[in-house]
Amino acid sequence: MPGISFFFEPKSVAVIGASNKEGKFGYYLLRNLLTLGYKGRVYAVNVKGGCVQGLKAYRSILEVPDEVDVAIVVVPADRVPQVARECAEKGVRGLVVVSSGFKEAGEEGKRLERKLVEVARKAGMRVIGPNTTGILNTSNMFTTSFVPLEGLRRGGLSFIAQTGLFAGATLSWMLTTQPFGVAKVCGLGNKCDVSEWEALEYLGEDEETKVIAAYLESVSDGRRFLEAARKATARKPVIVLKAGRTEAGARAALTHTGSLAGDDRVFSAACRQAGVVRASSMGEMFSIAKGFLMQPLPEGPRVAVVSMTGAGGVLASDAVSTAGLEVAELSEETRRRIGRVMPSWARVGLFVDIEPLYEAVGAECYEVALREVLQDPGVDACMVILLCMGGWTMPLIEERRLRRSFLEPPRESGKPIVVYVHGDKESSELAASRLESMGVPAYGSIEECTRVLEAMYFYSRYLRRHKL
């Protein structure tokens, strides 16, 4: 079987089921291909012929007067096997079947999916899906997705999704709220042919991909998954969100992608062995990805907590120790140096309370604390709790100030930093976006910050243990 890289770099594409009708997937999908900057040749196929979005519509792929690398199929499920036969006859290398109504939809769907596989196997044609939004490659702007992708940024995160729609909404969310860009998305759907391990293998070797995140409802081949994961994690972090953990979840997965979710403990053990970070929610997966994309790995488990709020310091200490990390004990030397700047009534406790430093040095408070804390050899990483309350906190989040406080000291120390930003919507969104635009990850809770550092430490330890 040929590899799957051609799915990401087709020279010519046909949309089978292309539509003029807003509201149809075949409409948005073709529009994405025509407007986002894809430079390959695009052909529209629609049984009714005529003209679709300014393109001549061929009644069948067999009428297209050119070679076709990839056909994107959005016709109703019962027509898919026939369409696949025509594609095979045409010599199409691969299909991305967006349509649903297959294995996930009962007996008739199962039959249709078996038919599709049979046709494809016989012709040596690869299939992604069915029941998926398929492919996105930001380096050539090729996509089979029907969701709006304006504002797409190129970047280091690649995403494997075993779900038709979620990759869509999640991608929209990511594009409009997250600071990192995307390298590639590979939606697998029902995985009738191309499977998670092949996607993992491909993205593991892809130079543009710096971090891989995957949402899976099943693992088709445990051994090959483990193998591909090991190879990938030797080069870059891999984060997996595996659904169908519980009996109810597994039953739901069966009706979603026809997946047999498998034993969750086995999967967990496999992930640990292969250095794969396991996320417990979609949000957590992206939080962790952001940490990996923006910060260096911590060399140990000792997290210094720097907080403008005492309560935050206490909650962070709880969270850090619950996660199996340690709250860093600052050296006598560091305590003395910070203490020198503080008002006489204050002292440095288990966490560094910024409030007395603020009283002493004003807006420089975070900078003073972070410079001292990060040079301490007993500190491997730092969590900061930054409060925003309009008026008096504005000088703390000026761009130049943030750079000197949150970017430079960590960079000089080579240690990772994560920031929990909390306060009024306007100034905390401003602070977070400023931080992230300079490469400092900001999060909405202490628990997120902790989980990110935990995952980064897990991966760092894995690499060291395996001398990678």
Next chain:
Amino acid sequence: MPGISFFFEPKSVAVIGASNKEGKFGYYLLRNLLTLGYKGRVYAVNVKGGCVQGLKAYRSILEVPDEVDVAIVVVPADRVPQVARECAEKGVRGLVVVSSGFKEAGEEGKRLERKLVEVARKAGMRVIGPNTTGILNTSNMFTTSFVPLEGLRRGGLSFIAQTGLFAGATLSWMLTTQPFGVAKVCGLGNKCDVSEWEALEYLGEDEETKVIAAYLESVSDGRRFLEAARKATARKPVIVLKAGRTEAGARAALTHTGSLAGDDRVFSAACRQAGVVRASSMGEMFSIAKGFLMQPLPEGPRVAVVSMTGAGGVLASDAVSTAGLEVAELSEETRRRIGRVMPSWARVGLFVDIEPLYEAVGAECYEVALREVLQDPGVDACMVILLCMGGWTMPLIEERRLRRSFLEPPRESGKPIVVYVHGDKESSELAASRLESMGVPAYGSIEECTRVLEAMYFYSRYLRRHKL
């Protein structure tokens, strides 16, 4: 000892340490009192005399030519005992000591705090704090807080905080991002006198307070806390976030509010016995509070999952069963009724997949599903996963449509609903704010939705077991 209600309804107030200097707590604090609508008499006290924010500044409280119910103290810690003596001499009923530098700050601070308590006890004067933002009462707009409070909405949530600053930033966050209004805030700080059980007792009886949320680092008197909690939970939900759960957290608490955090298992058991919901993070506490404020209690643990995305349906099924709730099994009748509307290839699985319904009935999809699901006697509550992807999903989140889909069917059934809104920033924020303005709580993750329903079910079961 007199009760604490006078702290929330003083007729006259003095700010000791009132300031003209922007950046000082004594500036913002007085400005809040003068601009937010408080109708009582306000006096400024500053050792330098002169004029502060348009008020004559008295050099000492003893010079104020009027009775003073509450004195707000923002002078440095070492001057507080003397100020307290003057307040006692003046016959002030209670002090709110905002200043920090007491028990939390080492030996000298401990001594100052003991002194303060001694003076107050002798005079029968009550003290809130030190080390706190103190009081807020939205029914008369009295506050001792220095954080910006513009845009404050009156509402049903009251908040007990054992922290000086967090109540400030958290309040700013709440005011600018959360749909519910606030009844009262009671910041306790170091709790040298007024303690959590008294605050709980007061808010439990307060008619304006519908839900109580508390952040605590210690419990001063376990027996009285349990008693006050039992009385309060018989009338309204109480949610507690207890910090200092771990050894590190407890050490941090000691330097924050000088608290001895106590045994966490004992506290957990006490909460369970008293029907108190225990939250594990600040965000979770407010998510749960929002659920209680907006929705009726579920009568059982069976949660119907309605999702525009299959992956969401699977993840929600996992989350619901992990939380000790059950994914509702829809009756044959309900399945048949939904099935009649769906395209032939689709079927109703463990969760209701909205996507095929969307293909069949367009923007009415959620309404159709929710009407059927909520009338099913096997369903106690509903979690909806609503996707927003700009263009094609806009008709789904029109105000009238949301009302007919998410407000009316639950209201008619008397069952609670929670909605996870996911997608691009603009339309998901729009959908969430529209939903919440009509009283339907929207959340940013499946896990939050689940945790809210879990907490509501816990409380509902507690009330039924105790026939309350």
